[in-house]
Amino acid sequence: MQIMILGCGTSTGVPVPACICSVCRSGKEKNIRTRTSALISAENGTQILIDTSSDFRQQALRRAIQRIDAVLYTHYHADHILGLEDLRGYNFAQQGPIPAYGTQNTISEIRRCFNYVFEPNPNYDGGGVPQIETHLIDDTTPFEVKGFLVRPFQLQHGLTVVTGYRIGEMAYATDCKILPEATYETLTGVRVLVLDGLRYEPHKAHLTIPEACAVAQRISAERTFLTHMTHSIDYDDVSAKLPAGVELAYDGLVVDFKY
Ligand SMILES: [Zn+2]
Numbered sequence: 386m387q388i389m390i391l392g393c394g395t396s397t398g399v400p401v402p403a404c405i406c407s408v409c410r411s412g413k414e415k416n417i418r419t420r421t422s423a424l425i426s427a428e429n430g431t432q433i434l435i436d437t438s439s440d441f442r443q444q445a446l447r448r449a450i451q452r453i454d455a456v457l458y459t460h461y462h463a464d465h466i467l468g469l470e471d472l473r474g475y476n477f478a479q480q481g482p483i484p485a486y487g488t489q490n491t492i493s494e495i496r497r498c499f500n501y502v503f504e505p506n507p508n509y510d511g512g513g514v515p516q517i518e519t520h521l522i523d524d525t526t527p528f529e530v531k532g533f534l535v536r537p538f539q540l541q542h543g544l545t546v547v548t549g550y551r552i553g554e555m556a557y558a559t560d561c562k563i564l565p566e567a568t569y570e571t572l573t574g575v576r577v578l579v580l581d582g583l584r585y586e587p588h589k590a591h592l593t594i595p596e597a598c599a600v601a602q603r604i605s606a607e608r609t610f611l612t613h614m615t616h617s618i619d620y621d622d623v624s625a626k627l628p629a630g631v632e633l634a635y636d637g638l639v640v641d642f643k644y
């Protein structure tokens with residue numbers, strides 16, 4: 386299987402509108418970060434999207450994504466869900482609803498935020514709304530998506546519990562500050578890890594780069610890719626400082642892994 390990083394930027398994206406810092410003005414491709422999301426592709430053509438970021442439409446067009454078989458939601462923060470509306474193209478192309486998985490808390494917040502999608506108003510006469518089939522998951526119990534076993538795990542992100550997902554030898558752990566012990570157990574044997582690594586300055590809800598490196602060392606995947614980065618991270622400068630086995634993600638990065 387394969388994971389493509391569709392976006393590795395924090396909630397503002399990078400460049401940040403109106404910012405004149407050196408990273409925002411660098412023009413370097415690896416310093417341009419759309420909002421955090423990823424696409425998992427299987428050999429049989431199945432494609433599973435992680436989150437519908439605010440930049441989903443742009444990501445879908447840029448990477449020529451031809452189908453979405455399911456969406457796994459990590460949590461309900463705006464940067465991870467606001468592209469939900471743009472799943473409509475896939476409803477048209479695939480002629481059916483798209484299943485979306487998340488915890489009770491995540492799904493109920495998505496349903497509240499996209500009230501017009503899930504509680505249709507008979508007097509609404511805009512265009513069609515996305516067709517999404519929500520599925521509640523228990524974030525400690527493995528479940529199946531289109532024939533693939535998905536092992537969810539919990540991540541503490543400030544006061545929010547975020548869902549991480551392990552598929553085969555790959556695990557995706559965005560938006561976190563603390564990994565509970567049970568999560569370390571679920572991550573045993575992972576060879577490709579995508580992990581939150583916001584910036585160097587401390588943050589109450591996100592791992593800093595040094596904190597992420599310590600977590601990466603403990604999990605000891607062969608390759609750990611940091612994601613959800615701010616505009617304080619220059620790709621080349623920070624990449625040169627990272628320990629062996631830890632790399633910065635970038636938009637469009639593709640990594641193979643075994644199921
Ligand atoms: Zn986020």
Ligand SMILES: [Zn+2]
Pocket residue numbers: 400401404405406407408409410616
């Ligand atoms: Zn900036």
Ligand SMILES: [Zn+2]
Pocket residue numbers: 460462542560
């Ligand atoms: Zn978040």
